[in-house]
Amino acid sequence: MSRSLLAALAAAVALGACTSDTAGVSPGGTLKAGLARVMPGSRSAPTAPPSPEVLAQAALSSVKGPVMLATFEASGATMVFGMVGENGAMRSYNSPDQRGIVLRNGLLAATRGFGQDLMSASTEGVAQLVTAHSAGTAERVQRYLDGDGTERPVPMRCTVTIGQPVSQTLSGIAYSGVQVAEHCEGSGAVVDNGYLVSAEGRVLVSRQWAGPGLGYLVIQSLRN
């Protein structure tokens, strides 16, 4: 029986299935796509990732509206994100391959499509301090789906400290603002976020913790 389970499981996972539907919905991939997977020569050759500067310039020239660059520290992967929605202080950005990052007042509010995503975050208190360049403490709650699929909150207590005004060129773009650091602890997590905040209170560049699975994200606003 163990053999039967394992073999069938392996077969089901490895081979998958091919489907076709006149309603145009084929979650398992179309027959054609399924065949393409097993046909030789269908894999594209790997290419070297472009530098952040090249990526930033390409993004600015090809995407309209607000654009940002985000890098996952753990993998080093850098992606371009263009704004696809705005709801009050919340902005939703998508990458060309439809992964999503949501910011509220420049603070990470959610990620989507990466796996082990940040489902939501309550950051009002922290955002007030960060955007007003004021030191202080505030609560922050980040929420995740646990292994069995239930939403779990991760509450943390955060201390915001203000650093020096700086001017810096990044990916070919000049930024000037004030350094703001946020140190959070709670629920077994120790988090150090950092922001470069403009005089008007806009987060220009930041390093923010997305969660235990995704780690830190470095987010650089290319066009507001």
Place this chain on the structure above:
Amino acid sequence: MAHKVSKIAQISTLALIAGSLPMAFESPAHAEPTIGWSLGTYGAPGLIDMPTAEVNKDGELVASVYGYGKSGRGNFSFQIAPQLTAVLRVSNEDGLADDGGALRDRSFDLHWQVLSEEGMRPALAIGLRDLMGGGIHGSEYIVATKTLNPSLRGTVGLGWGRLGSEGSFGGGTRPVTDPTGGLNTEAWFRGPAAVFAGLAWQANDKLTLKAEYSSDAYEAETAAAGFDRKSSLNFGADYKINSMVKLSGYYLAGSEVGLQLTVALDPRHPPAPSGLEKAPLPVRPRPNPAADPDGWSGAWTADPTAQPAIQTAVADALRKDGQILDSMQLSADSVNVRVRNQIYAAPPQAIGHTARVLTRALPPSVETITVTQISNGMPTSSVTFRRSDLERLENTQAGEILAAAQIGEAETAGAYVPTEGLYPRLQFGLRPYAEFSTYEKDADLYADMGVQLSARYEIMPGLILSGAVNQKVFGNLDEQTKVSTSTVPHVRSDIAEYQKHGDLALQRLTLAWYGRPAENLYSRVTVGYLEQMYGGVSGEILWKPVDSRLALGGELNWVKQRDYDQRFEFLDYDTLSGHLSAYYDFGSGVTGSVDVGRYLAEDWGATFSVDRELANGWSVGAFATVTDMSSDEFGPGAFDKGVKLRIPLSWATGKPSLATFTPTIRPYVGDGGARVDVDGRLYESVRKTHMGALYQDWGRFWR
């Protein structure tokens, strides 16, 4: 402060720091079960042959293969509740059969951690090995395990039966058990008892060393197969290859070497990160009334092109998302869409996507948004939102939008405009299949691999013609030698005869009609070749209010047995079978059901089932059927029972999919307590969209 601000320096150079944080989100321990460090040779938490008082992780499914000399065991353990472990085992014991050959046997164990470890108190467990078969593994134990330091655990226990066979005291003689199945309660904790003990030491993250003083005399093995028991001490080492796989080596009784491979599937630790999918479309907030006075006033309803344009836009957006807009009812202030979710295992995720799509497509005057889920053509539940709540609560804690939403009975009447071009709808698919012979004492395992072509033609919503054909590619099921000797009608025991035919075997070909005859009622009529072995007519009705934990159902089937080649011919046997069923949702994903009625061999009785499902779709269930068929007529095992698993493909790949892998494992396929296996039974068709399941899965609403 300086060192904190230096984080900015990292940003300014975009220095990439690899590595992740050590994280521990576990809530404070209160009576957490004591989780095992290693698995014994019987597939349950243990040292080597001796058990410990530990348990596996809740919900974990562990398969292990153990061999020593020419003997071997395959163990399957399920952690059915945090404190309760069940083990199914097949074994091949060299020289122990009556004729001196290998004894092929199966057995079933239960292991219950009565107390978890707390402070000075050790964990305490009791267990029953081979509690039904009366075979050579039959034994019982009480065992305590204590963590002596963070990497050392000690175990002491008292065993009966096989575990009381060396160094035993007292107890007189152990009663002989009936080997034909049923619980051998007469022998439990009877006869001589003996003490066993052992230690487990976690040398490092990968390696655990074990030693035990065994109370197992290996009497039968010594007598029949020349097992040389020189010592009561056994030694072992576990090496963790990765988070799922372990390899163990043992030195047994001073003379034998054993090896064990363990694969553990923990439903809470999927092999792929959950959520590798397209980001949902965001909510689009409405413009202020001054910017769109016609949209806000509802004047747009006077334009006859508005509704079709909106419906087309919504249907297109949903199609790209993997859903189908079945029909729509739109007025100046409200909308009700009927949607078929073809992709997300958790309906709240599908509902969340639909609601967001609607905020993007509807004129501002539409404030009430109702999303109705369709399953097999039947509207099964409706969730109603205020659009302003969706705008206000986007990407917040999922519980907030749940509190603001209303979940209720789906509207079955109303002026719905169907989406054009959906029906008739044809779907077909091609997938691999694997089929295995049933487990038989003293028989080899046979298997076929092949492809299954399936098609589904929905003529109109709820009227579905569907079928599936299997074509074997290779395998040896046709070499099976088993012949059923059952003395009752061979309603299931001729399975080998069916399995021998793998060429264009028609698995099913049915016309099914699903309906909503009245509020809270669901109906199904299925005609045709219902399953591999039966064709006929099956009718079912289900009462299930959306917010009710209780559901009641009735099913009546007239079926005729199909010919072994699974084409269009029938054998002589036909019968009427039927059941009255009660289902109950106990919460936390646990559902139970009782089916009372007449089974295929015209035996009367009842089936009891319990299923436990996690929000990620994993489910483990067990069932047992007791009928008036005698245990002699049924054969080994005395009555029909087994374990049902459901492992979602999305758990393994992290990508959204409705596909599942659903094996049912029966220790023995007999003719008693057998039901016809009809596709699309009603409770499973509606349950996931009703209140209990929606609440459980709701965390995915904004995903």
